[in-house]
Amino acid sequence: MSFTERICCCSGEEGHSEWCFKTRLEQLQQSPLDEGQAPDFPPDSSGTGSVAGDAREPPSPVGLSAVAYAAVSETLLDRSMEAIQSVDFVDLEILRGTTLRASLRGLGRLWRYNPINLSPEERQALYLKSKPVKRLNVFLSHTWWTNGSWKVLSLLFHCGWLHALLCWLFVVAVTLLLCLLGALPMRLSFETLGTNCVLTCPMGFWILLLGFLGPVLGLFSAIYWPDCSTKPDTCFIDVASIHQTDKAQMKRGILGIGGFLLVSDELRILWSPPYLSRAWCVFELAVYRKGNPHGRVNLSPLFVEQYVAFTFLGEYFTAVGYWALRSRSSHMVSLLPAFLVASVPLLIAAHLLRRSFLSKHQLLKQFEQFDLDTVDCYDNDDRRFIHAAIIKWYGSKAAFNEYVRGPLRAELMGPILSNHLPLSYLMILIVPYLNMSLEFLVAMIRGGSSFECLLPFALAVLFSANFIFLPACVELLFLLCDKFAAPCFSSNILDCMQTLLIHLLFMVFAVGGLGGATVAYRNGLLAAVSCSFIFLLLLLGLLKVKHSRRKIKVPSSSQLAGE
Numbered sequence: 001m002s003f004t005e006r007i008c009c010c011s012g013e014e015g016h017s018e019w020c021f022k023t024r025l026e027q028l029q030q031s032p033l034d035e036g037q038a039p040d041f042p043p044d045s046s047g048t049g050s051v052a053g054d055a056r057e058p059p060s061p062v063g064l065s066a067v068a069y070a071a072v073s074e075t076l077l078d079r080s081m082e083a084i085q086s087v088d089f090v091d092l093e094i095l096r097g098t099t100l101r102a103s104l105r106g107l108g109r110l111w112r113y114n115p116i117n118l119s120p121e122e123r124q125a126l127y128l129k130s131k132p133v134k135r136l137n138v139f140l141s142h143t144w145w146t147n148g149s150w151k152v153l154s155l156l157f158h159c160g161w162l163h164a165l166l167c168w169l170f171v172v173a174v175t176l177l178l179c180l181l182g183a184l185p186m187r188l189s190f191e192t193l194g195t196n197c198v199l200t201c202p203m204g205f206w207i208l209l210l211g212f213l214g215p216v217l218g219l220f221s222a223i224y225w226p227d228c229s230t231k232p233d234t235c236f237i238d239v240a241s242i243h244q245t246d247k248a249q250m251k252r253g254i255l256g257i258g259g260f261l262l263v264s265d266e267l268r269i270l271w272s273p274p275y276l277s278r279a280w281c282v283f284e285l286a287v288y289r290k291g292n293p294h295g296r297v298n299l300s301p302l303f304v305e306q307y308v309a310f311t312f313l314g315e316y317f318t319a320v321g322y323w324a325l326r327s328r329s330s331h332m333v334s335l336l337p338a339f340l341v342a343s344v345p346l347l348i349a350a351h352l353l354r355r356s357f358l359s360k361h362q363l364l365k366q367f368e369q370f371d372l373d374t375v376d377c378y379d380n381d382d383r384r385f386i387h388a389a390i391i392k393w394y395g396s397k398a399a400f401n402e403y404v405r406g407p408l409r410a411e412l413m414g415p416i417l418s419n420h421l422p423l424s425y426l427m428i429l430i431v432p433y434l435n436m437s438l439e440f441l442v443a444m445i446r447g448g449s450s451f452e453c454l455l456p457f458a459l460a461v462l463f464s465a466n467f468i469f470l471p472a473c474v475e476l477l478f479l480l481c482d483k484f485a486a487p488c489f490s491s492n493i494l495d496c497m498q499t500l501l502i503h504l505l506f507m508v509f510a511v512g513g514l515g516g517a518t519v520a521y522r523n524g525l526l527a528a529v530s531c532s533f534i535f536l537l538l539l540l541g542l543l544k545v546k547h548s549r550r551k552i553k554v555p556s557s558s559q560l561a562g563e
Contacts (some may be wrong), residue, residue, distance in 0.1 A: 029510065065299045071183070091252070091256040091259050092134060092262055094249070094253055095136075095256075096133060096240070098129050099135050099156060100140075100232050101237070103129070104159070107152075108148065108149070112148035114148070114246055115333075117235075117240045121246050123239075123247050126240050127242075127243055128243070136234055137234045137235060137265070138233060138235040138236070139235065139264035139267050139288070140237050140270060142270040143278045145274040146331075150306065151270055151302065156219055156301065158221065158300070158338060160222030161424045161428060162222075162424070163218045167218025167265050168214040168431055171210050171211065171213070171214030172207060172214065175207050176359065179446070180445060181431075182446075184204060186203055187204070188205070189327065190326070190327055190447070192453065196359050199449055200445045201443040201447025201448075204282070204439070204443075205439070205442070207439045208436060210432075211431065211438070212432070236260055241253070258287045261292060267284065267292075267298065268298045269281075269297070269298065269299050271300065273362050275366075276366045276370060276375070278377075279376060279386050280377070280382070282375050283390070285297075285392050285408075287393075291453060299416065301359065301360065301363060303357070304425075306420075307357070310349040310352040311477070312432065314345045314347075314348060314350070315349075315433060316345075318342050318346045319433050329402070340511075350502055351499040353481040354481045354499060355479050358486065360482070367405060368405060370405055371401055372390065372400055374399065397478050419488055429470070429474055430467065433470055441454070444457065451461065452524075452525075455528075458529075459532060463532070466527070468536055471539055472538045473509065479542070481502060481544070516531055517531055
């Protein structure tokens, strides 16, 4: 088989020539090393969007002399430069992919450990996780300068959110049924607050407990579910799809990245602060937009899943705290301090949220101030290749800078600026308080509450507070943490006080709404309906405010030129 298969997106023409890599390699392998001469391999490109090994590691014995390897590398570079001319060069002979879920197995080891720190045997094991493919569903673009644990968290949410919600639904349904049948002990008590139906009801903790474990187990088990349970996710991951021990094959794989992007349905950017400072990351973005204009570019900042995880944990511990204090008292006066005490974990989550939103601000700044000449690359050959490709496709470095700062920034940053969470993530954030509300509902049913008492509670608290008001609370918290993400003071103590003020402002809104829901269900069905309508207006108002923040003004060419 020839070294390449040339694929043209616009026509069915075959390649005009064939160059047999294997034949050339066999010839070069016959060039012996001079006596006492050690192979001289080029420096690595680790830390970029593609892994090229570590120059400090001894090279694997592929049988090439320094001169031979240089000849192979130069020939590969020349052929890749020829491919730039037509943007249709795909080296299908070495195209390999693995499933996203498979890459996360083994506690995400593939992502958590930089291949530079692995032995040759471990690198080879990573390569064997992939298999030859003809097309890719997703090309994952990232930088090894970022902690791999955050990538694992982000990708777990990408492929496991539905499994988490399905597991939660199943576990809660079974637990709810067992509680209603009396199969699970309910040792605590709960006093209802409804008008003419004040009752002391038995209450348990099963829904709160199992309703937390269900989605967590669903999220982490999603990577082991059968393929039929999820959409196709064959993806390119540099450390698994590019040979990590054979230096010649590694170089061939690196220089073939441009072609691999052309046969990818989606470019998913796992953005972290160092991303736009790495040459190969920028190259992947440039190639995909020019050579695959109809493909989907999905900007997935790692901080999104971080603040979803922080908020979920903060909400859950707040719900547990409120449930524990609420089981000891039913007086409205005692509910306010109880809720404030229980919200301490949410205060910690708010501080972590501010740190996550600082990353978002850095992302916007990187796009606004992007300059190709400031992008880092260890290997001069790689830098020459990347710059030549970008100049060929975009006309000049200045034109590419203008494109990144203008149209590309407007395309990718709109959803990020709006802070609008995907519905899937919003549903996950509803789970903690919905578990608490269901715990109270079961207690009321077991205590013998009448239908006239249950219906207002179900409408005002179970439905309106959880599915309308709670999303409004999440939107407000994200809005405040985004607006005041940057520290206003140099002192760490004062910075914590800044978070406390944000938290108190948020709690005034949250306590007011939840207190209103409690008063509404105590006063009957009409009050519960009115409460639901007010919550809906609040949510729509906040969404309108956040939508207005989504608009980005694209600078003109003259403005960019004058910078």
